Amino acid sequence: MTLALEGIKILDLSRLLPFNYCTMMLADLGAEVLKIEEPGLGDYMRWLPPILKKENAVFLMANRNKKSMTLNLKDEKAKEILRKLVKEYDVLFESFRPGVMKKLGVGYENLKEINPRLIFCSSTGYGQDGPYSARPGHDMNYISVAGILEATGRHTGAPVIPGIPIADMSIGIFSAFSILAGIISRNKTGKGQYIELSMTDCMVSYNMVNIANYIASQQPQGSEILGIAGETPCYNVFKTKDGKFISLGNIEEKFWINLLKLIGREDLSEYQFAVGEKQKKAMAELNKVFLTRTRKEWLDLLEGKDICYAQVNDIEDLMADPHIKHREMLLKSEHPVEGELLTVGFPFKFSETPAKIRTPSPVLGQHTEEILSGLGYSNQDMEAMKEKGVIGK
Incomplete structure (x- = not known):
């Protein structure tokens, strides 16, 4: 059965959950996603707790259906390889701090010369420009700036941090949506383009209700309306009586x-x-x-x-909930190292091209040699690259 995004090829240079979530959804729908990871370390979300046998449990969920290749992007040989890949891929997705890709010589202006049809998507915390663009940050910081944290728990007298990282998860959805819109646009014009998103911008968009209520009432307590x-x-x-x-x-x-x-x-x-x-x-x-x-x-x-x-379900309740089971939102899969894994299902249900778990999360650099061989590099070339630190050993 043909999947909805079959034939779309994505280079994923991102790290951590927000961006892994974006490419997970695209991969679930059939896109070929190749993770480009740092030799030795890889996407360091792999090694953050909670660890199962070897790797992070969330990483294992969010990187199913993907391939992994190691490349040291500070090395000129690695950049040469990346440029060769760009010729063959539809999308490049990255989450480095603003200006990093340009500094490395592989920014959008460089790569569109190689592939004018390339969709180049950058997702960051505060955006590529603006007074806060150079700040490091995490989910809580972005929802703080966007006015969401202050509005959450206002009636209790103090902001309440949400139980899930909503900015993190949302940027994944917004990024996937934007990439697909870029592909549709390219189908009409024949040209790729640069797409830029920030978690803070996405959260301001999410805060539409409070903003609208403030405009209408001129009262800061927008959500209370x-x-x-x-x-x-x-x-x-x-x-209730039983403490639930x-x-x-x-x-x-x-x-x-x-x-x-x-x-x-x-x-x-x-x-x-x-x-x-x-x-x-x-x-x-x-x-x-x-x-x-x-x-x-x-x-x-x-x-x-x-x-x-x-x-109000806790996690154990969620796992046993008959509606969640009926909707197939918890699925089992097999991993070569971790064994049987329970993973989240697909929130989108397609009648003709349903999403599918085709492969488990890759081990670091699992597909490096396969990809390099496809580009015409010999075993001898690859051994030399390993010795020089261009790719992982």
């Missing part, structure tokens, strides 16, 4: 009324979007109600009542 940050009774989390939690997101009045009818508290109808002291009063009453039954009892009672609710 919709009551979706945990400050209103209708959109909140409640503890359920989430109730009843923004629409009909859902809120259905909930109150079910629990016999229609007297609280006016408190749907209450804040301040009224919110505290309503929450105190609702908390008493939800502490009278276990989570399982509440889930059984809420089922089929046209109310927006869900169990």
Whole structure:
């Protein structure tokens, strides 16, 4: 069966989860992704905890369906090899600090002369230019600048760091989307182009609701207008008798009324979007109600009542959740070193070209000789490159 992106070839010079996630999605859909890694060290996400037998568990998930080749890009011979590869590939994806590729002599302006159809995508924390572009950073820093961290937990009096790195994961999605748009554009014009993204820009885009609410109200508490940050009774989390939690997101009045009818508290109808002291009063009453039954009892009672609710799963709950299993969002695969692995499934479901785990995450440099041989290099050439540190031994 032909996969959706079969025939698309991507050189992946990126490192770490945000960018691994981008090329994972493209590879899952059939693109041929070749990771270019530093000899010896490789993508250092390989060696960060949590380690399974040899490598990082997240790395093993995020690099399935890819090939790995080692190249020391500070060496002129390695740059020669990269230029040869660029002639044959559709996309180059990189996540170095701004200006690094240009300094190495393999920036977009250099490489488009070799392959005018090349889609060259750079993804960084703050972007290629601007006052913060030279800053190092991580997920928390980018959502801080974008106004998301301040808005998360505002009603508690202090910012709350999200449980997953949302900027990291989002830049992967935005990058994959942008690369595909670049390919579609090239199909129309015959020309490649340079694409540049930053995690901070993506997070500002994600913060659309708060920005729009601020523009409309001129009040800094933008998220509180919709009551979706945990400050209103209708959109909140409640503890149950057994110490577990359920989430109730009843923004629409009909859902809120259905909930109150079910629990016999229609007297609280006016408190749907209450804040301040009224919110505290309503929450105190609702908390008493939800502490009278276990989570399982509440889930059984809420089922089929046209109310927006869900169990708050921890990871063990997630692994056992029947809906997650039905949607095939946890899959098993085999790795030559790690053995059987559990990995995340495919969030996109294609009727004619479904995504597929074709190969496990590659060991460092697993495909170096295969790629070099395809470029016409002999075994003797490769041995000489190993001795000079151009490729890994």
